[in-house]
Amino acid sequence: MTILVDGREAGSIPASDRALHYGDGVYRTLEWREGRARLWPWQWQRLSHDAAALGLDLPEPERILEELARAVGGLQRAVCKIILSRDGSRRGYAIAPDAATRRTISAVPWNGYPAAMSERGVAVRLCELRLGLQPRLAGIKHLNRLENVLARSEWTDADIAEGLLLDSEGTLVEGTMSNVFLVRDGELRTAALDRCGVAGAVRACLLAQDVVHVGRLTLADLEAADEAFLCNSLAGIWPIARFGAHCWREFPRAQALARALAAADDPAF
């Protein structure tokens, strides 16, 4: 793994960083392939949005892309992570007016998912943990991820690719590391993320590619769906093939959207 902290190769971050103390920061995980960051316009759109929401100064995108390229080095394909945080030399929650944004940018050789998961679909389960409602942090890919950690701790069965999360009111929100979309009677639907959840870059791209109804979803909506799929930046699109007793065998809409996603990311277009 190569890690650049504010542009310099390092294996560690200062112990005064507020990411360590408070999770005070935002991040993106992305795929690097053949010399470029995939879905970069949407990654950048979300990163900018999230940094602004926490009052983090945003570095120039060119600087981040240059550091991503340096971290990736000679790798053809890599998993990259961008963390924006800030230092907290003074004790306490208050943010110093002069706290500069710290960039922690890392790359590892591709360790993403087998293509079969996108082609044949995946099995998912329901997590017991319910997401708390916090509109002020909803949608933001911030560094307070204990709910996801607890939810992901609920299963070890390798056949289960993802766990679905409801909020405290029973609304279907997302997977532990993915956004969820349903198809019913030709209509594409995804969960509104105004009360909890993380708005991913693939979700943002799909919202720009197709007409999507964004609102409250329930498990009953999932069970009645003609198709359902999960998405994130490393998985792409995973059709849901099994959820409890419910099975799906055909995923034409998910496959079409996977093609749209690839086209949206093609620099030739």
Add this chain to the structure above:
Amino acid sequence: MTILVDGREAGSIPASDRALHYGDGVYRTLEWREGRARLWPWQWQRLSHDAAALGLDLPEPERILEELARAVGGLQRAVCKIILSRDGSRRGYAIAPDAATRRTISAVPWNGYPAAMSERGVAVRLCELRLGLQPRLAGIKHLNRLENVLARSEWTDADIAEGLLLDSEGTLVEGTMSNVFLVRDGELRTAALDRCGVAGAVRACLLAQDVVHVGRLTLADLEAADEAFLCNSLAGIWPIARFGAHCWREFPRAQALARALAAADDPAF
């Protein structure tokens, strides 16, 4: 500042630490005075509880105390912080079965609060941010503290010592960095922390010193209180002297409890 990471002096923590990525860890802040950690039995009680709640292996208390003493060095009085987290060399929320607990223990010369705040009381305000309800994390002093950061960002007026936090249902829970107690007709009351909030070591000690009614509080309860006070490990007990138009001038119960706290912490007893 002296920082010991797993017992070795260091200024930084490995970039693979899950505290950085997910806020996956717990902490305590405490006062060191004249050769010992104040309120240690209650600090340890809470630290053990919180570590168990997140599945963190707990170091021996003797090891933590020894490292605290080393971090403090020759200081007579210091602010110390204990962070327990774990490494995450593998990507993703799942916790590796062999993930060892990392100890990050630091000390700085005392930079706590003037005694006048305890003697004369403090002015507090109401925060706009409402705490989300998450029973699975409630009470735990974990590293996901963005709600506190956002709440503390709401004011800069140095005359305001603390901001009070309601939860999403309007219940009075705590301050951004303190627990809250009310006195009414001789009865001592504090907020139940089973849905959100952080259970501090001073609160734990007070619950052991006196009969305290633990339940749901409201702003109306505060406004009708004969006395109200905040507590944390660096402030001790701060009577609330002003909240909006409400003023309090006498704090006999808070002062008696401050004495009980000092006695509870006295190694001669």
